[in-house]
Amino acid sequence: MWKEINQHQAKGAYRDEGQGSAVVLLHGFPENNEIWDQQAAGLSQRYRVILPDLPGSGRSPIATPLTIDTMAEFVIAILQQENINSAVVIGHSMGGYVALGIAALQPSLVKGLGLFHSTALADADEKKEARRKSIKLMEQYGSEAFVRQALPAMFSPATRSAHPELVEDYINMGARCQQETLIGYYEAMIDRPDRTAVLEDARFPVLFVMGKDDTAVPMNTIWPQAVLPATSSIHVFNHTGHMGMWESTTASSQVLQEFIDFSSQLHFTNQS
Numbered sequence: 001m002w003k004e005i006n007q008h009q010a011k012g013a014y015r016d017e018g019q020g021s022a023v024v025l026l027h028g029f030p031e032n033n034e035i036w037d038q039q040a041a042g043l044s045q046r047y048r049v050i051l052p053d054l055p056g057s058g059r060s061p062i063a064t065p066l067t068i069d070t071m072a073e074f075v076i077a078i079l080q081q082e083n084i085n086s087a088v089v090i091g092h093s094m095g096g097y098v099a100l101g102i103a104a105l106q107p108s109l110v111k112g113l114g115l116f117h118s119t120a121l122a123d124a125d126e127k128k129e130a131r132r133k134s135i136k137l138m139e140q141y142g143s144e145a146f147v148r149q150a151l152p153a154m155f156s157p158a159t160r161s162a163h164p165e166l167v168e169d170y171i172n173m174g175a176r177c178q179q180e181t182l183i184g185y186y187e188a189m190i191d192r193p194d195r196t197a198v199l200e201d202a203r204f205p206v207l208f209v210m211g212k213d214d215t216a217v218p219m220n221t222i223w224p225q226a227v228l229p230a231t232s233s234i235h236v237f238n239h240t241g242h243m244g245m246w247e248s249t250t251a252s253s254q255v256l257q258e259f260i261d262f263s264s265q266l267h268f269t270n271q272s
Contacts, residue, residue: 001015001016001017002014002015002059003015003016005074005077005078005081007077007081009063009070009073009074009077010073010074010077010078011055011060011061011063012052012053012054012055012059012060012061012063012074013052013053013058013059013060014033014050014051014052014053014060014078015033015040015049015050015051016048016049016050016051016082017040017044017048017049017051018043018044018045018046018047018048018049019047019048020046020047020048021047021048021086021087021088021264022047022048022049022050022079022082022084022086022087022088023043023047023048023049023050023087023088023089023090023260024049024050024051024052024075024079024087024088024089024090024099025039025040025043025049025050025051025090025091025095026052026054026075026089026090026091026092026095026096026098026099027051027053027054027057027092027094027095028091028092028093028094028095028096028117028118029093029094029182029185029186029189030057030147030151030173030174030177030181030182030185031057031092031173031174031177032053032057032058032059032173032176032177033051033052033053033057033058034058034173035092035173035245035246036051036092036245038245038246038249038253039245039249039252039253039256042253042257043253043256043257043260046257047260048084050078050079050082050084050087052074052075052078054071054074054075054095054098055070055071055074056177056178056180056181056184056185057177057181060074062178062180062181062184066181066184066185066187066188067188067191067192068094068097068098068101068188068189068191068192069101069104069105071098071101071188072098072099072101072102072104072105073105075089075098075102076102076105076106076109079109084109085108085109086108086109086110086111087109087110087111088110088111088112088113088114088259088260088263088264089102089103089109089110089112089113089114090113090114090116090207090256091114091115091116091118092116092117092118092245093116093117093118093216093217093242094118094185094188094189095116095118096114096115096116096117096118096119097118097189097192097195099113099114099115099118100113100115100118100120100195100198101195103195103198103202103204104195104197104198107198107201107202107203107204110204111204111263111264111266112204112205112206112207112259112260112262112263112264112266113198113202113204113205113206113207114206114207114209114256114259115206115207115208115209115222116207116209116244116245116252117209117210117211117214117216117217117242117243117244118217119217119221119222119225120194120195120196120198120199120225120228121194121195121196121221121225122192122193122194122195123189123190123192128190131186131189131190132186132190134146134150134186135183135186135187137149138179138182138183139183142179143175143177143178143179143182144175146182147171147174147175147177147182148171148175151167151170151171151174152167152171153215153216153241154170154216154241154242154243155167155170155241155242155243155247156211156212156213156239156240156241156247157213158213158239159239159240159241159243159246159247163247166243166246166247170243170246196225196228199225199228199229200228200229202228202229202230202231203230204231204263204266205229205231205232205233205259205262205263205266206229206231206232206233207232207233207235207255207256207259208222208225208226208232208233208234208235209235209237209244209252209255210222210234210235210236210237211236211237211240211241211242211243211244211247211248212236212237212238212239212240213239213240213241214240214241214242215241215242216241216242217242219236231266233255233258233259233262235251235255237251237252
């Protein structure tokens with residue numbers, strides 16, 4: 001079911017599916033909430049799944065200012081509107097940065113945190129420069145040219161060869177995102193803070209999902225972070241790049257189900 005939020009600092013749309021304890025699935029750049037469709041279909045049989053379109057994506061208008069923390073506040077406002085006091089929050093790539101923002105701003109809301117091909121580190125200088133070059137590319141040639149050039153690399157070589165239709169579907173999704181939003185997302189990611197302290201201080205379990213062929217968030221940058229939380233769940237998908245939800249669909253669904261089950265039981269035990 002599609003719903004809207006229309007508050008002073010939070011305007012946009014989200015899907016609310018299923019019943020039970022809450023799960024929030026956050027999309028990344030340059031996606032919308034459809035990226036989680038296959039996982040949400042299964043999870044909503046047991047849980048209440050909230051799928052926001054982050055500001056500027058899908059059915060949600062762009063916000064000003066557009067930062068990782070304002071996107072986190074947008075999601076927090078949705079949870080408050082729905083009277084949800086705690087949820088397992090899972091984010092893909094940029095959505096992981098937003099999930100970390102939620103945990104930094106209101107840790108009591110989070111009973112489990114999932115970083116799906118994501119990182120708590122701030123951008124390194126080289127990454128910031130690469131994003132700035134991409135912004136210039138979009139300004140000069142348009143966002144669709146950038147999307148067609150950049151997005152195929154999000155998939156593993158095996159996926160690009162065996163399932164070119166997935167790559168094309170992803171490009172089409174990215175092409176629907178307005179250039180203003182794409183540039184705003186990149187600027188938000190450039191400016192985001194290091195959030196490793198969130199992992200160190202986490203009183204909730206943290207899920208790390210990595211793709212063996214992920215060049216956007218390489219495994220060697222994630223392993224040192226995975227030892228920071230008191231409780232970590234770590235999964236590596238073979239023949240998978242940055243898009244485990246689509247490249248390793250069944251495994252992704254199973255990993256999410258197990259992590260949400262564990263987080264919900266642990267949270268209940270901690271509150272009893």
